[in-house]
Amino acid sequence: MKCVQCMERLSEYLDSELSSVEQQQVETHLEECSDCQNLMNDINALREAVKFNIESIPAPPDLADKILLSIQKEKQKNAKSQWIASVLLIFFISPVFLLFTRVFSSVFYLFYTTGIAFWRSFVTLMTVVSPSIMLSVGILALTGISLGFFAIRKLIHDFEMNGVFQ
Numbered sequence: 001m002k003c004v005q006c007m008e009r010l011s012e013y014l015d016s017e018l019s020s021v022e023q024q025q026v027e028t029h030l031e032e033c034s035d036c037q038n039l040m041n042d043i044n045a046l047r048e049a050v051k052f053n054i055e056s057i058p059a060p061p062d063l064a065d066k067i068l069l070s071i072q073k074e075k076q077k078n079a080k081s082q083w084i085a086s087v088l089l090i091f092f093i094s095p096v097f098l099l100f101t102r103v104f105s106s107v108f109y110l111f112y113t114t115g116i117a118f119w120r121s122f123v124t125l126m127t128v129v130s131p132s133i134m135l136s137v138g139i140l141a142l143t144g145i146s147l148g149f150f151a152i153r154k155l156i157h158d159f160e161m162n163g164v165f166q
């Protein structure tokens with residue numbers, strides 16, 4: 001047997017996976033060849049070291065839970081910060097872009113005229129309709145606004161929980 005053949009079979013030899021004939025051939029070669037003998041000793045030492053290190057560090061029983069929990073936390077943190085970042089980006093960037101476009105002035109004018117129109121209708125309404133009806137309309141509007149606010153908050157919360165923003 002040549003050194004190359006012996007080295008190829010060393011791992012299987014150490015695991016006693018060779019046929020008895022091959023086992024014998026490797027043994028014979030090892031007795032004659034110090035190089036292969038040294039290699040086998042190195043492999044053995046390495047195996048023992050790996051085995052010892054793996055055995056000497058037992059994994060804590062709650063390690064898997066801890067890893068899963070920290071991954072989950074990290075995901076939520078990332079989702080939250082990305083969500084905040086995108087909102088801030090939209091909040092700060094969009095007016096800047098609007099300012100530089102002619103659209104901004106027309107939109108502003110539209111809002112202005114719409115606002116004026118609403119204000120005029122409101123004033124007309126106030127003079128026509130009784131105050132008690134106006135009060136109930138106001139309460140209805142407030143209820144609608146708060147319901148919408150909570151609905152949006154719940155939507156955002158659910159999105160975060162589902163990790164949509166990752």
Ligand SMILES: [Zn+2]
Nearest residue numbers: 003006033036
């Ligand atoms: Zn050899």
